[in-house]
Amino acid sequence: MDNTEAVTCLAALAHDQRLAIFRLLVRQGPSGLPAGEIAEAVDATPTGASFHLKELDRAGLIHATRVGRYIRYAVHFDKVRQMLTFLTEDCCQGNPELCGPTLKKARKLCKGETK
Amino acid sequence: MDNTEAVTCLAALAHDQRLAIFRLLVRQGPSGLPAGEIAEAVDATPTGASFHLKELDRAGLIHATRVGRYIRYAVHFDKVRQMLTFLTEDCCQGNPELCGPTLKKARKLCKGETK
DNA sequence: TAAACATTACAAGAATTCTTGAAATATACA
DNA sequence: TGTATATTTCAAGAATTCTTGTAATGTTTA
Numbered sequence: 069m070d071n072t073e074a075v076t077c078l079a080a081l082a083h084d085q086r087l088a089i090f091r092l093l094v095r096q097g098p099s100g101l102p103a104g105e106i107a108e109a110v111d112a113t114p115t116g117a118s119f120h121l122k123e124l125d126r127a128g129l130i131h132a133t134r135v136g137r138y139i140r141y142a143v144h145f146d147k148v149r150q151m152l153t154f155l156t157e158d159c160c161q162g163n164p165e166l167c168g169p170t171l172k173k174a175r176k177l178c179k180g181e182t183k
Numbered sequence: 184m185d186n187t188e189a190v191t192c193l194a195a196l197a198h199d200q201r202l203a204i205f206r207l208l209v210r211q212g213p214s215g216l217p218a219g220e221i222a223e224a225v226d227a228t229p230t231g232a233s234f235h236l237k238e239l240d241r242a243g244l245i246h247a248t249r250v251g252r253y254i255r256y257a258v259h260f261d262k263v264r265q266m267l268t269f270l271t272e273d274c275c276q277g278n279p280e281l282c283g284p285t286l287k288k289a290r291k292l293c294k295g296e297t298k
Numbered sequence: 299t300a301a302a303c304a305t306t307a308c309a310a311g312a313a314t315t316c317t318t319g320a321a322a323t324a325t326a327c328a
Numbered sequence: 329t330g331t332a333t334a335t336t337t338c339a340a341g342a343a344t345t346c347t348t349g350t351a352a353t354g355t356t357t358a
Contacts, residue, residue, distance in 0.1 A: 071202055079197035081270070083316085087190055090270075097275035097282060103335060115318070118336055137325040137334055145282040152267055155196070155205075160212035167212060167260040198346085218305060230348070233306055252304055252355045 069154045073128075077151045080127035085110050086120045093130060093143045100133070100142025184269045188243075192266045195242035200225050201235045208245060208258045215248070215257025 081087050088110040093100060101109075107117035121141055124130045128147045133140050160166040196202050203225040208215060216224075222232035236256055239245045243262045248255050275281040 071199060071206075075197055075199055075202055078193050078202070079315095082190055082194035082197045084186060084190055087186055087193065091186075091272065094271055094274045095276060097278065104333095107335095113318075114335065115320095115337090116316090119316085122336085134325090139335065143282070148271070152270070155267070156209055156263070157206065159209045161210060163212065167258070194345095219303095222305095228348075229305065230307095230350095231346090234346085237306085249355085254305065 069150045074151055074154050077127045077129055077147070080123050080129055083120065083123075085112050085116065086124060089117070089120060090124060090129065090143070093141060094148075096142070098142055098145075100130075100140040102135070102138035102140050104138070106141060184265045189266055189269050192242045192244055192262070195238050195244055198235065198238075200227050200231065201239060204232070204235060205239060205244065205258070208256060209263075211257070213257055213260075215245075215255045217250070217253035217255050219253070221256060 081090055089106055089112075092106065092109055103117055103121060104114070106112075106121065107114050110117070112120065121130070121132070125132060125141075129144055129151075130141050131144050133142070196205055204221055207221065207224055218232055218236060219229070221227075221236065222229050225232070227235065236245070236247070240247060240256075244259055244266075245256050246259050248257070
């Protein structure tokens with residue numbers, strides 16, 4: 069992940085309805101939800117929801133799968149981890165205890181390390 | 184942290200120079216850096232840097248302290264943790280193993296829990 | 299107090315993003 | 329095949345944010 073890619077992700081999340089959609093899908097897990105249900109849940113028009121879902125998709129934070137006449141959207145969890153990692157990379161010049169004892173561990177776990 | 188507050192944080196970070204400034208300050212740790220040094224590091228004009236620092240400050244992600252004729256900026260790490268936590272809250276309906284085994288642990292650590 | 303330095307405030311044009319509705323596309327079902 | 333459902337595409341006006349330069353503020357040092 070580079071700076072530009074991260075800005076794209078953050079901009080995608082920096083919108084009231086899109087953030088609500090993202091968090092809804094995070095809660096939902098890998099199975100995701102169809103567009104219509106998402107639109108209803110965040111009180112968006114079908115057109116508006118489609119626009120916002122496309123933005124999140126374009127950023128790589130979610131992905132779409134057609135299932136019959138529905139299109140289901142689900143979070144791309146790997147991408148989310150990459151983004152969270154990027155934000156706190158190399159914190160405190162390698163002395164993360166300076167900003168609270170837990171951030172480095174959190175960062176490691178976000179990267180997929182298990183200890 | 185609520186949706187609106189998180190959107191403000193994310194919008195503050197969703198800009199090339201502001202993200203570069205944020206990551207620079209994350210690396211720097213609690214001591215922070217003066218505005219002039221920040222501007223130089225990210226290749227911004229003094230006016231531009233000031234504008235962007237104000238945005239990050241307004242979002243609560245950094246804070247300013249005057250030291251003599253300099254104004255030092257440093258990351259507000261608690262706020263960062265709150266934001267990261269908010270993004271992944273209640274993932275996978277309480278079964279975070281569904282989105283990779285490490286996300287729940289990372290989230291807990293971001294919240295300040297130690298195990 | 300005067301001069302120099304660091305930083306911010308203000309203003310206005312440029313660029314981007316958001317919103318909305320109508321029409322188009324794709325699939326399912328009778 | 330024809331109709332209903334789910335979702336997207338397109339277009340255009342509205343709103344917001346970005347950028348840049350100039351002037352103003354507060355602080356230090358001589």
